[in-house]
Amino acid sequence: MDLFIINRYNGENVDEDIIDRETKHLQRLKQKIEERKKSHETQKVLDVITLKQDEEKVLNIENQVHVEESVTVDLKEDANYDLPDEKKSEKRKKDTNEKGIEFKVLGLNDFEKKSKVQRVLPHWLSHPYSVSKNLQNLNCKVEDQTWLHSILKTTLLNEGVTHLFPVQEQVIPFILNEHKLPYPLWPHDICVSAPTGSGKTLTFVLPIIQVLMNQLGHYIRALIVLPVQELAVQVFKVCKKYCTNTGLRTALLTGSTPLQQEQQQLMKYTESLGWISEVDIIVCTAGRLVEHLQNTDGFSLKHLKFLVIDEADRIMDNIQNDWLYHMDRHIRHENELTSNKVPHLNWNSISDQKSLPHKLLFSATLTPDPELLEQWGLFQPKLFSVAPISDFDGGSLIKKYTTPDELIENYVVCNAEEKPLILFHLLVEKKWDKVLCFTNSAQSVHRLAVLLNEWGKDQCLKVAELSSALDRASREKVLEKFKQSEVNVIISTDALARGIDIPDCNYVVSYDPPRNIKTYVHRVGRTGRAGRIGRAVTILNHNQLNMFKEQIQSSGKSEINQLEVSEESYSHLLQSYESAIQETKQIIHTEINNKVKKSIELKRGMKKKTRKRKHNE
Numbered sequence: 247m248d249l250f251i252i253n254r255y256n257g258e259n260v261d262e263d264i265i266d267r268e269t270k271h272l273q274r275l276k277q278k279i280e281e282r283k284k285s286h287e288t289q290k291v292l293d294v295i296t297l298k299q300d301e302e303k304v305l306n307i308e309n310q311v312h313v314e315e316s317v318t319v320d321l322k323e324d325a326n327y328d329l330p331d332e333k334k335s336e337k338r339k340k341d342t343n344e345k346g347i348e349f350k351v352l353g354l355n356d357f358e359k360k361s362k363v364q365r366v367l368p369h370w371l372s373h374p375y376s377v378s379k380n381l382q383n384l385n386c387k388v389e390d391q392t393w394l395h396s397i398l399k400t401t402l403l404n405e406g407v408t409h410l411f412p413v414q415e416q417v418i419p420f421i422l423n424e425h426k427l428p429y430p431l432w433p434h435d436i437c438v439s440a441p442t443g444s445g446k447t448l449t450f451v452l453p454i455i456q457v458l459m460n461q462l463g464h465y466i467r468a469l470i471v472l473p474v475q476e477l478a479v480q481v482f483k484v485c486k487k488y489c490t491n492t493g494l495r496t497a498l499l500t501g502s503t504p505l506q507q508e509q510q511q512l513m514k515y516t517e518s519l520g521w522i523s524e525v526d527i528i529v530c531t532a533g534r535l536v537e538h539l540q541n542t543d544g545f546s547l548k549h550l551k552f553l554v555i556d557e558a559d560r561i562m563d564n565i566q567n568d569w570l571y572h573m574d575r576h577i578r579h580e581n582e583l584t585s586n587k588v589p590h591l592n593w594n595s596i597s598d599q600k601s602l603p604h605k606l607l608f609s610a611t612l613t614p615d616p617e618l619l620e621q622w623g624l625f626q627p628k629l630f631s632v633a634p635i636s637d638f639d640g641g642s643l644i645k646k647y648t649t650p651d652e653l654i655e656n657y658v659v660c661n662a663e664e665k666p667l668i669l670f671h672l673l674v675e676k677k678w679d680k681v682l683c684f685t686n687s688a689q690s691v692h693r694l695a696v697l698l699n700e701w702g703k704d705q706c707l708k709v710a711e712l713s714s715a716l717d718r719a720s721r722e723k724v725l726e727k728f729k730q731s732e733v734n735v736i737i738s739t740d741a742l743a744r745g746i747d748i749p750d751c752n753y754v755v756s757y758d759p760p761r762n763i764k765t766y767v768h769r770v771g772r773t774g775r776a777g778r779i780g781r782a783v784t785i786l787n788h789n790q791l792n793m794f795k796e797q798i799q800s801s802g803k804s805e806i807n808q809l810e811v812s813e814e815s816y817s818h819l820l821q822s823y824e825s826a827i828q829e830t831k832q833i834i835h836t837e838i839n840n841k842v843k844k845s846i847e848l849k850r851g852m853k854k855k856t857r858k859r860k861h862n863e
């Protein structure tokens with residue numbers, strides 16, 4: 247029985263046996279390889295023979311055809327003679343392919359140039375409602391507007407607003423009409439791109455108040471989201487002012503007050519109804535909104551009718567706390583929806599669903615980029631724009647940003663060391679008052695402010711600084727002093743560049759050039775607001791000039807003129823400048839020393855405390 251094979255030890259000759267077997271096996275393998283080689287060669291010979299036979303057959307047929315076509319072919323060859331080599335080979339390839347002789351090379355198409363895809367803007371972006379930016383000849387008298395509520399008219403007149411600006415005249419009635427649409431029609435979402443200082447704030451505040459003022463009870467019905475605290479405070483003040491006598495309540499959520507305090511102001515618990523809202527309109531920063539969505543009991547956006555995103559492009563650039571995702575999720579959950587978009591626009595989809603909040607997007611530099619705008623999930627949007635946005639140009643977007651007509655823009659070119667001299671010359675000798683001067687960092691803000699204060703002591707020049715290094719209260723104080731003319735110049739970082747409304751700012755100086763065109767538009771837009779004349783000057787080093795010009799050109803803005811400041815006009819300031827620089831160095835040096843001393847004392851104090859604690863233990 248062969249059930250088991252037992253290998254026995256057979257003494258010394260085991261190794262020899264194995265070697266024998268291996269050599270035999272090797273020989274067999276070699277033989278097989280040889281046989282395979284031979285069979286391959288014979289196959290090749292056979293293939294060549296059959297191929298030749300086929301070719302002969304084809305040639306025979308061709309010859310017959312060629313005899314008939316010889317004359318025309320000759321003519322064709324002659325015509326090809328003048329063509330460039332590439333085209334000749336292409337043509338030959340085509341000819342031979344037509345005759346069916348040449349084989350198709352697989353993968354050949356991969357090397358051919360792909361034709362450019364022509365991108366086209368969606369109709370609503372390429373065909374905006376055109377808005378005038380002329381703030382001089384206003385025809386829309388507040389008193390005559392029958393569509394505006396009398397309470398709002400009174401407040402407007404009390405605030406000195408006698409005529410509506412073009413963007414207000416066009417957009418406010420549009421929003422009001424959208425809210426008069428019969429059930430189940432939803433309002434069109436809107437995007438507004440209008441220059442700085444053209445009155446965008448009232449454009450959304452007035453219709454919201456008018457639509458909400460007749461509704462009973464307090465629910466969170468409007469949410470106005472802004473990118474930074476200062477802007478939220480500013481819009482909140484406008485909202486509050488225009489809510490007087492309407493019964494509507496407004497809340498500000500920015501994080502400047504403790505969360506608990508804001509929660510108490512927002513929601514109230516009642517035995518009979520549970521959590522109820524105390525407010526109708528919320529003005530908030532995006533980050534703080536998420537905190538309330540996650541931590542405030544009873545905070546609900548179920549009744550939300552309006553969602554306003556001011557400075558929409560800035561918010562898109564920097565999505566704080568992923569707020570858009572959290573807010574969308576909350577709204578969908580509250581309304582029992584699966585998506586924040588309408589999947590198919592038909593009768594059923596809109597009549598089955600509760601309408602989503604009416605979205606209103608505003609900015610002076612709204613980029614007409616469909617991919618960016620897509621994330622807002624806009625419903626059948628409409629665009630109101632001062633600059634008609636042309637179609638895509640060669641696949642890239644044309645960004646057209648406009649500045650107010652009342653704004654005079656210039657640039658000065660100089661060497662880096664001449665910059666402070668030119669600035670001082672403009673402030674003191676040209677008597678530029680109410681000036682906002684931008685630099686690119688908090689450090690240079692401080693240095694320049696100290697320098698100008700030292701330098702202009704005798705000329706009563708009062709300079710204040712404004713940057714992220716200051717807390718909100720101090721920043722508000724600075725702005726108040728500026729309004730009261732207690733301060734002539736504010737040196738600031740770009741923290742103040744967007745949206746802040748300083749009504750009587752006469753000049754904007756960019757001491758450091760802006761990093762991009764959007765920043766430029768918002769910086770210069772702090773002056774020349776609401777139809778007032780304003781002037782903006784950008785100081786450039788020689789090597790920054792080309793870049794600046796390119797930026798201006800790429801934005802579709804008209805050319806900016808150079809402001810000539812001759813060397814003689816500021817050369818006499820050199821001596822006083824040098825002594826002011828020495829003073830500045832001294833001041834900053836002592837400031838740094840004081841800071842170091844303070845931190846050392848703080849550390850020592852901490853050490854003492856821990857030593858005491860240990861000793862007691």
Ligand SMILES: Nc1ncnc2c1ncn2[C@@H]1O[C@H](COP(=O)(O)OP(=O)(O)OP(=O)(O)O)[C@@H](O)[C@H]1O
Nearest residue numbers: 407409410411442443444445446447610745747776
């Ligand atoms: N119809 C009007 N008549 C007179 N002044 C107005 C009118 N509408 C708005 N204003 C004033 O114009 C100034 C600028 O308005 P607002 O701040 O709304 O501009 P904006 O378009 O939002 O500017 P930015 O893009 O810089 O934020 C404000 O001081 C505001 O009070």
